Amino acid sequence: xGETDRLLEVIRGRNAKTVGLQFPVGLRTKAVELARxxxxxxxxxxxxxxxxxxxxxxxxxxxxxxxxxxxxxxxPHLRYNRVFFYDLPGPPxxxxxxxxxxxxxxxxxxxxxxxxxxxHWLPPIKDHLERKGHVxxxxxxxxxxxxxxxxxxxxxxxxxxxxxxxxxxxxxxTGDFHPxxxxxxxxxxxxVADPERGTARDxxxxxxxxxxxxxxxxxxxxxxxxxxxxxxKKIGQGRMDMALGLKALAEKHGRQASLFLMDLVAPDLLxxxxxxxWVNTACPRIAIEDVLQYKEPMLTPQExxxxxxxxxxxxxxxxxxxx
Amino acid sequence: xGETDRLLEVIRGRNAKTVGLQFPVGLRTKAVELARxxxxxxxxxxxxxxxxxxxxxxxxxxxxxxxxxxxxxxxPHLRYNRVFFYDLPGPPxxxxxxxxxxxxxxxxxxxxxxxxxxxHWLPPIKDHLERKGHVxxxxxxxxxxxxxxxxxxxxxxxxxxxxxxxxxxxxxxTGDFHPxxxxxxxxxxxxVADPERGTARDxxxxxxxxxxxxxxxxxxxxxxxxxxxxxxKKIGQGRMDMALGLKALAEKHGRQASLFLMDLVAPDLLxxxxxxxWVNTACPRIAIEDVLQYKEPMLTPQExxxxxxxxxxxxxxxxxxxx
Numbered sequence: 001x002g003e004t005d006r007l008l009e010v011i012r013g014r015n016a017k018t019v020g021l022q023f024p025v026g027l028r029t030k031a032v033e034l035a036r037x038x039x040x041x042x043x044x045x046x047x048x049x050x051x052x053x054x055x056x057x058x059x060x061x062x063x064x065x066x067x068x069x070x071x072x073x074x075x076p077h078l079r080y081n082r083v084f085f086y087d088l089p090g091p092p093x094x095x096x097x098x099x100x101x102x103x104x105x106x107x108x109x110x111x112x113x114x115x116x117x118x119x120h121w122l123p124p125i126k127d128h129l130e131r132k133g134h135v136x137x138x139x140x141x142x143x144x145x146x147x148x149x150x151x152x153x154x155x156x157x158x159x160x161x162x163x164x165x166x167x168x169x170x171x172x173x174t175g176d177f178h179p180x181x182x183x184x185x186x187x188x189x190x191x192v193a194d195p196e197r198g199t200a201r202d203x204x205x206x207x208x209x210x211x212x213x214x215x216x217x218x219x220x221x222x223x224x225x226x227x228x229x230x231x232x233k234k235i236g237q238g239r240m241d242m243a244l245g246l247k248a249l250a251e252k253h254g255r256q257a258s259l260f261l262m263d264l265v266a267p268d269l270l271x272x273x274x275x276x277x278w279v280n281t282a283c284p285r286i287a288i289e290d291v292l293q294y295k296e297p298m299l300t301p302q303e304x305x306x307x308x309x310x311x312x313x314x315x316x317x318x319x320x321x322x323x
Numbered sequence: 324x325g326e327t328d329r330l331l332e333v334i335r336g337r338n339a340k341t342v343g344l345q346f347p348v349g350l351r352t353k354a355v356e357l358a359r360x361x362x363x364x365x366x367x368x369x370x371x372x373x374x375x376x377x378x379x380x381x382x383x384x385x386x387x388x389x390x391x392x393x394x395x396x397x398x399p400h401l402r403y404n405r406v407f408f409y410d411l412p413g414p415p416x417x418x419x420x421x422x423x424x425x426x427x428x429x430x431x432x433x434x435x436x437x438x439x440x441x442x443h444w445l446p447p448i449k450d451h452l453e454r455k456g457h458v459x460x461x462x463x464x465x466x467x468x469x470x471x472x473x474x475x476x477x478x479x480x481x482x483x484x485x486x487x488x489x490x491x492x493x494x495x496x497t498g499d500f501h502p503x504x505x506x507x508x509x510x511x512x513x514x515v516a517d518p519e520r521g522t523a524r525d526x527x528x529x530x531x532x533x534x535x536x537x538x539x540x541x542x543x544x545x546x547x548x549x550x551x552x553x554x555x556k557k558i559g560q561g562r563m564d565m566a567l568g569l570k571a572l573a574e575k576h577g578r579q580a581s582l583f584l585m586d587l588v589a590p591d592l593l594x595x596x597x598x599x600x601w602v603n604t605a606c607p608r609i610a611i612e613d614v615l616q617y618k619e620p621m622l623t624p625q626e627x628x629x630x631x632x633x634x635x636x637x638x639x640x641x642x643x644x645x646x
Contacts, residue, residue: 020584025595028594028595028596029595029596029597031581031596031597032549032551032579032581032596032597032598033597035581035582036579036581045567045570045582046581046582047554047582047583047584048551048581048582048583048584048596049583049584049585050553050583050584050585050588050592050593050596051556051584051585051586051587051592052592060584062584063563063584226355228355228371230373231370233374240386244368247368256355256359258354258355258358258359258369258371259358259368259369259370259371260370260371260372260373261343261370261371261372261373261374261383261385261386262372262373262374263374263586264374264587265373269373269374269375270373271351272348272351272352273351273352273354273355273371273373274352274354274355274356275355
């Protein structure tokens with residue numbers, strides 16, 4: 001049964017009259033088409049949520065009977081209210097050439113990692129690598145992650161849980177951010193096998209460049225007097241207790257800190273406030289990936305601890321939101 | 324008693340422990356300072372809302388005991404929950420030179436209009452113009468507007484309520500949008516007296532240029548097949564019933580329409596959807612002021628009716644949200 005058929009059953013079962021649809025940016029092209037199909041087949045009214053959606057941490061509040069969230073796997077520890085996670089069929093594993101490209105870069109004992117999109121590729125890739133003599137581990141998920149071997153931009157549990165059993169990682173996917181988190185968190189090589197480009201690469205250079213950027217941000221914030229601590233409104237990104245703790249820590253060290261609550265974090269939304277540096281407790285990607293877009297230094301909580309002298313540079317930690 | 328003292332009394336009276344602060348863009352420079360003052364004087368924790376705030380139609384939902392909303396007068400018809408409207412002292416009326424600059428452009432019978440910022444200037448300006456022989460009217464507010472003579476970007480009641488008694492309007496303020504709404508809504512001259520520039524001008528040219536832009540947008544949307552109808556999440560901008568009515572009207576005319584729910588409406592948030600034209604039921608400014616920023620035509624509800632043939636070009640109406 002197709003996923004739309006399963007959704008139609010849920011709509012009927014709940015007697016929903018209004019349905020909200022939430023798409024990540026890459027799936028916006030499908031929005032009107034899916035809304036129309038659901039409206040005509042289920043006799044409901046659809047509302048497309050046009051607020052950006054970044055993950056299962058970020059489910060819109062909508063005045064509807066059922067929200068359909070596409071493109072992300074649910075976070076097991078969150079209590080979702082009337083949310084249907086539409087499970088998109090991932091692409092087929094057409095070729096193992098990109099794995100073969102990665103294989104010479106891999107150590108013998110390797111941990112497999114990916115995002116929800118490619119999760120169904122992990123078993124055949126494991127078999128393939130084992131046939132080539134590798135010892136392969138796929139880490140079991142935690143309360144924030146749905147699938148074995150899945151990593152989020154904020155939770156690398158499936159990497160760290162197998163850390164002692166492997167000498168490096170193979171990440172299956174297209175972007176830098178997820179494997180970068182592993183490369184910074186764990187002092188072992190991370191090899192990226194990219195199914196779109198069909199190529200493989202070691203993440204060491206990217207890791208070193210980002211760490212230099214992070215140290216530069218910490219240095220720029222060294223003498224900052226007034227900090228703005230960002231707290232997210234999103235269901236799976238809120239870390240108010242951490243933010244309050246960081247504010248108290250700042251004040252203990254004679255610095256000023258104000259709390260800023262927001263939904264979407266974006267450079268133009270932070271302009272004009274008289275703040276010397278930002279500390280981000282929302283999605284960890286914001287401080288790392290968008291670093292050059294913000295006028296003031298944008299720090300992670302752990303980097304803020306370094307600025308305050310509460311943590312050593314040698315104890316640098318990648319920010320995660322664990323449940 | 325200053326407004327901050329009045330706020331501190333309210334905080335004490337409610338025994339509030341957490342206070343949210345909501346600033347319009349122009350007041351962001353005061354945010355950290357006010358948050359700090361309230362924290363130190365009231366012993367509370369402040370949260371600055373960093374989601375943009377555009378009016379009293381747009382009060383943030385925040386997990387706090389009291390929200391402090393700055394820069395806008397409350398809308399009488401809305402039920403606000405734990406909101407303190409911080410009434411900023413307006414600037415003093417230092418000189419009437421800008422009124423004297425406007426006076427030769429005015430008809431004998433004139434209606435006075437302004438925004439909340441300058442509302443306390445209206446009585447002395449009325450006196451001044453009456454001494455020069457004018458008949459001056461200041462329209463009483465409706466359920467959406469707090470003060471006599473005040474206009475909102477979405478409610479021009481204080482202009483239309485005196486329409487029969489005046490031959491033109493004098494608007495006191497700095498921007499174009501509010502008086503533009505009056506100039507399009509009412510077929511009478513609108514003169515702007517700008518206290519910052521100290522100058523006056525007739526709005527006729529701006530009005531004619533904007534009407535040409537609006538007709539161009541309508542023409543561009545003429546053959547559109549798929550419309551995206553925007554509905555706001557904001558407390559004072561939601562017009563779901565209107566949006567549903569427009570969707571039904573589109574379908575009656577053989578066009579497709581999907582509903583899009585969102586908080587902040589911005590060009591990049593609407594990119595990628597397969598929509599030929601947008602219809603905006605959120606803040607009326609969006610279609611008019613930001614017209615050139617959107618790739619697809621952005622229509623008001625009344626303009627959409629013209630596209631569908633349900634309204635004549637000669638019956639062009641400026642969009643308002645009336646309560």
